[in-house]
Amino acid sequence: MTLTSEDFLLAAKRAEISALKQLLVSSGLVTWVTDLIHELQRERGLSNIYLVSHGQRFARQRLDELEATKQAECVFREALSLLELDSDSPSSARLFRSLSFVLHCLDELPALRLQINAQKLTADENTRLFNRTISGLLSVVFEAAGSVSDPDITHALVAMFNFVQGKEYSGQERALGVIGFAMGEFTKKQQIHIKTLQDAQQRCFDIFSSQAKAMPVDQWRQAESSEAAIEFNKLRNMIARFSHNDTLPTAISEVWYELSTHRIDDMRAIEKELEADLFHLCQQKIAKAEEDLRLHDNHVRELTDIDEPPTSVLSSFPDSINDPVKLTMMPGFNTNVASSISELVQRQAEHLEAMRDELRQARQALDERKLIEKAKGLLMQNQNINEEEAYRQIRQSAMDNKKRIIDIVRNIISVSDMLQLNDGDSTSLE
Known part of the structure; x- marks a missing residue:
């Protein structure tokens, strides 16, 4: 059987629907991931207070939170059974690697909790180990954002990822502030670390505001101007002004925890809105694609009733979508049929072209974020520093050289690639 242009139009639409349905499953996974992240963030903060106070503070609240975290973990593990493990796409490979790492970290949590119970761990070590697990979960959200080809959904996922990442930096600030x-x-090191986390939050929330819809952005602005947020900022200023001659009442740790938790809970409410919007957006896209498929299919079926079927019109396809289609007809050819198929092809081409332009813009923030993460990783590896110190160096270099952060990042990656290439040349000469 000879395949025609309309066959491929219908196949393309079916493939689009299949991808959207799989994305619907992925968006559900994102929801369960953020649920688990939220509970782990709370457990991290409570565990720090428990450790620093030698088990005297927040012991009961920590036990309650352990149950909440375990429940979120069970739901997350059950959700993984919905994924198609036989997918061979590059994006699926990266997602599966992230999930493998996360499951390994989750398997280590029971041993970590036993160490906390026995007070055999410092608060700094506890924070680092929880950060590792949460970082793995964030990479799952990140990979979901990187595998989407629909611009509207990409905007939604980029906004969500940056908001979730900003919330994690807020959780790290809460955990570190509790210790102090x-x-x-x-x-001084803790003060610099906290300031770096605050700057990282702002960067994430700026990207979120540029990609998200107006309503969640307004919700975030209202949360940041609330009375609780104002009191929280007073404690932030107290940390920034602290000098080695000062002393702080240790009871403030509970006030700090409550205020920072109130702020993070506000973030969680916005997170829930973003998740619901993403889920509904996926459903709308599927419904629209299925309706388009039905209309296309009906149109093609009508054309099969024509005695003399049309030849392919792809040879007369316009050089640009702005140019009109010019058809060269054979004698006796049905021009109405040819025009109908041509309209279907052209509409599909216009749709794809518009999606490419939108997607290019929507993915810019995501692509820049990937470069920033890569540059941070290179600095962490080469200089044996943590993530916050790596970003602080990048930000300081951008300020000193009056350049954009992304320009500094590209330069770091370029220099690293050049050094690796030179090392390879040296090895080959030997």
């Missing part, structure tokens, strides 16, 4: 207030003092 519970100890009654902040080291």
Whole structure:
């Protein structure tokens, strides 16, 4: 059987529907991932207070949170059974690697909790180990954002990823602040670390605001101007102004935890809105694609009733979507039929062209984020520093050289690639 242009039009639409349905499953996975992240963030903060106070503070709240975290983990593990493990796409490979790492980290949590119970862990070590697990979960959201080809959904996922990442930096700030207030003092290193986390939050929330719809952005602005947020910022200023001669009442640690938790809970409510919007957006896209398929299919069926079927019109396809289609007809050819198929082809071409332009814009923030993460990883590996210090160096270099952060990042990656190439040349000469 000879395949025609309309066959491929229908096949393309079916493939689009299949991809959207799989994305619907992925969006559900994102919801369960963020649920688990939220509970792990709370457990991390409570565990720090428990450790620094030698088990005297928040023992009951920590036990309650352990149950909430375990429940979120069970739901997350059950959700993984909905994924198609036989997918061979590159994006699926990256997603599956992230999930493998996450499951490994989750398997280690029971041993970590036993160490906390026995007070055999410092708060800093506890924070680092929880950060590792949460970072893995964030990569799952990140890979979901990177595998989408629909611009509207890409905008939604980029907004969500940056908001979730900003919330994690907020959780790290809460965990680090708890340690300092519970100890009654902040080291200079802790102060710099907290300031770096605050700057990282702002960067994430700026990207979120540029990609999200107006309503969640307004919700976030209202949350940041609330009375609780104002009180929280007063404690932030207290940390920034602290000097080694000062002393802080250790009871402030609970106030800090409550205020920062109130702020993070506000973020969680916005997260829930973003998740619901993403889910509904996927459903709308599927419904629209299925309706388009039905109309296309009906149109093609009508054309099969014509005695003399049309030849392919792809040879007369316009050089540009702005140019009109010019058809060269054979004698006796049905021009109405040819025009009908041509309209279907041209509409599909216009749709794809518009999607490409939108997707190019929507993915810019995501692509830049990938480069930033790569540059941070290179600095962390080569200089043996943590993520926050790596980003602080990048940001400081951008300020000193009066360049954009993305320009500094590209330069770091370029220099690293050049050094690797030179090392390879040296090895081959030997």
